[in-house]
Each structure stands twice: as structure tokens, then as C-alpha cells.
Amino acid sequence: MVQFTLPKNSKIKKGKEWNPPAVDADPDRWREYRVYRYDPEGGENPRVDTYWVDMNDCGPMVLDALIWIKNKIDPTLTFRRSCREGVCGSCSMNIDGTNTLACTMHAEEAQGAAIAIYPLPHMPVVKDLVPDMTQFYAQHREIEPWLKTDSPTPQKEWRQSHEDREKLDGLYECILCACCSTACPSYWWNGDRYLGPAVLLQANRWVEDSRDERTGERLDDLEDPFRLYRCHTILNCTKACPKGLNPAAAIANLKRKMVERL
Amino acid sequence: MTDKLEAERPLSPHLQIYRPMLTMLMSIAHRITGASLAVGFALLTWWLVAVSMGPEAYASVQSFFGSLIGRALLFAFTWALIHHMLGGIRHLIWDTGTGLDKVTIERFALGTIVGSVVLTILVWLAAYNVMGGL
Numbered sequence: 001m002v003q004f005t006l007p008k009n010s011k012i013k014k015g016k017e018w019n020p021p022a023v024d025a026d027p028d029r030w031r032e033y034r035v036y037r038y039d040p041e042g043g044e045n046p047r048v049d050t051y052w053v054d055m056n057d058c059g060p061m062v063l064d065a066l067i068w069i070k071n072k073i074d075p076t077l078t079f080r081r082s083c084r085e086g087v088c089g090s091c092s093m094n095i096d097g098t099n100t101l102a103c104t105m106h107a108e109e110a111q112g113a114a115i116a117i118y119p120l121p122h123m124p125v126v127k128d129l130v131p132d133m134t135q136f137y138a139q140h141r142e143i144e145p146w147l148k149t150d151s152p153t154p155q156k157e158w159r160q161s162h163e164d165r166e167k168l169d170g171l172y173e174c175i176l177c178a179c180c181s182t183a184c185p186s187y188w189w190n191g192d193r194y195l196g197p198a199v200l201l202q203a204n205r206w207v208e209d210s211r212d213e214r215t216g217e218r219l220d221d222l223e224d225p226f227r228l229y230r231c232h233t234i235l236n237c238t239k240a241c242p243k244g245l246n247p248a249a250a251i252a253n254l255k256r257k258m259v260e261r262l
Numbered sequence: 263m264t265d266k267l268e269a270e271r272p273l274s275p276h277l278q279i280y281r282p283m284l285t286m287l288m289s290i291a292h293r294i295t296g297a298s299l300a301v302g303f304a305l306l307t308w309w310l311v312a313v314s315m316g317p318e319a320y321a322s323v324q325s326f327f328g329s330l331i332g333r334a335l336l337f338a339f340t341w342a343l344i345h346h347m348l349g350g351i352r353h354l355i356w357d358t359g360t361g362l363d364k365v366t367i368e369r370f371a372l373g374t375i376v377g378s379v380v381l382t383i384l385v386w387l388a389a390y391n392v393m394g395g396l
Binding site for chain 1: 268270271272273274275276277278279280281283285286289353356357358359362363364367
């Protein structure tokens, strides 16, 4: 259901200023970060802590700054990261007002003087910048993201023409970071029933796969006022995707397939 | 213990922190104009009822719509109608699967804003032209 305000236990309190630089410090050298913190053991509401990162000592990416803070200032700061090159999708979070990957975003790209960092929006928070992704993964499982066939398995590989293979470009690259889904207001309000852009892009990836033989069944499963049609083409998904993919176009394609088979 | 922790997990902020974008605002504007059309058509219904009720009722409605507030309401209604119509055309184009790339969506958003204002003014100029003066 639509609830524009945050529940009582989620309201953000003012946090701590960890390492304010000296008054006469070079302002170009110290970059201010305001980071969402939540400690599940303290029983207190989330807060926003302020850190200053020494840009003479830190790499250019936002993830570098988070690691710098964790190493040098506050070892309790918690976030997910792995590949540090935009391949694994672990460090997705809301940076400077937009969902993206901390590892591929230059700190210099931020518009705000202080760089604000929050977990992916409208998600249950496990700790600090770590959201609970259980439902997101369950929804991905629900669209059965694997090749489904009835024909006997061929001796070698399942064949596919170059043209058919090209139809998967712009779909297979998705790393399931959930930047798009958690940028979508429809997913915020109806995430329990609407599948969201990331999962629908995956659904489209299997609908478009020439080797898959259950296309009709897949479309049947999506034919629902909520699962697919809660997409109102708000387009936050396409604007957020750090891989430059277009979930909105993938969803439009699914809607068109629905009409075409009538 | 795990269940208790899960139940107490806070919800991360959403509307409060997401940077507003033109495309997102156009989506909200499409909804608001759509809902406000219901109010606009109530005005139209009021006018039609007054027409059927006779010269006195008609005169009082006409004087309201002729007033500054009445005209402002009608002007807003015209803009909402045109804005919503252009938004609807945008959605029809998107439903064909085209115009969803990042460059085109920004052009559509700007086009809807500029187009709705220009068309509204044109409609009013035409109306004043036909009706004869202010």
C-alpha cells in the first residue's frame, strides 16, 4: 500500500560527526560524506553520520571512500562489496539521490556538496547500507529464469542463429543489483505483488530467448494486474540502471507480446 | 531472535531521499492532471445543468465563469486536459515499444510541458477570438 512517510521505527535521527577537518583545512582535500547508519542491536532508530574523506589518500570512486572510512575512521560501517568493477552488483545503494553502484560512480559526479549515501530505497534494512534482498531474489526465482524445453535435448548445444542471439543483447547483461527495482515508485508501493523492473527484464530475457519453448506459459504467468501491469512507465528504472540497460523497454516489449498473442 | 530482528527492521528512506527527475515528475503530473479532470468535468456538468434549468440559473453560472476566479479555473482545466492528452499520446507511443531511450524520454517530457502551455494559450486565444474580446 502507498505510504509516503516512513514508519516510526524508520525515521532518521541526526547522527555523529566523526572527523571534522580543522577549520583551516583545504576544502578541496576533504570530501564530506553523509552516510545512513542503522545498528540492529542498539534498539535505536537509524541515523545519518558525517565523515570527511581525505581525497589525497583515497581512490576516486564512492566505494573507495566507503572502504577508506571503514579502514581509517569507523570499522563498524557495514556495506556489501565484492568485485569493485561493476560486475557483481553487490555495492548497489542510493548515492547522491540516485540508485547506482558505489564502485562505478566517481565521487566527482555527485551534484551535492556533501555526498549522501543511503541503502537501496524502500527496503528492510539489515544493518547500515545492507538491505534485506530476500523478496527480490524470491521474485526472481518465481519467473523461473532458466531454459525450459520440451524437445529432446540435442547431442551438442541448443542452436541459436546470430539474429536470435542478438535479441538477448541489453538483457543478459543484467547483474541483478536491484538499482532499477528499488528506484521504482510502483515497486515501493506494491513490491509485494508487482515484480518490479529487474525481474521483468529477466522475464523478458527468457520470453525473447529463441531456444525457450515455454513462452506462452511465461506470458500466462505475467498476465496479472499487479505482477506486470503495475508498471506505469515512470522510467526511474531506465534512468537508474548502472549497466545502461533499459528495463522500461523490456517491460514495454512484454506488454506488446501480451497484445500480439490475443 | 531472528524473527524479532526481521520484524523490527526499519524501512530505508525512499521519496524522502530520491532526487526528483523530470520524467518522474511528468508521471506524477499525468496522475494529478487526470484526477483534476474529474473536477473540471464537474464544472462542465454544472454548466450543462444550468443550461437546462433556465435563463436565471444560466446567467448565474455564466457570471461565475466570467469572473476572474472562474476564468482561472477554466484556464487550469484547459491546461490539465491538454497536458493529460499529450501525456496519453506519449504513453501510446511507448506502448508500441519505441521512444523509451534515455534521450527521447527527456524530449517527450520537455515537449509535453512546452506543448501543453503553448496549446492552452492557443486555445484561449482562439476562444477569445471567436467570442469577441475580453
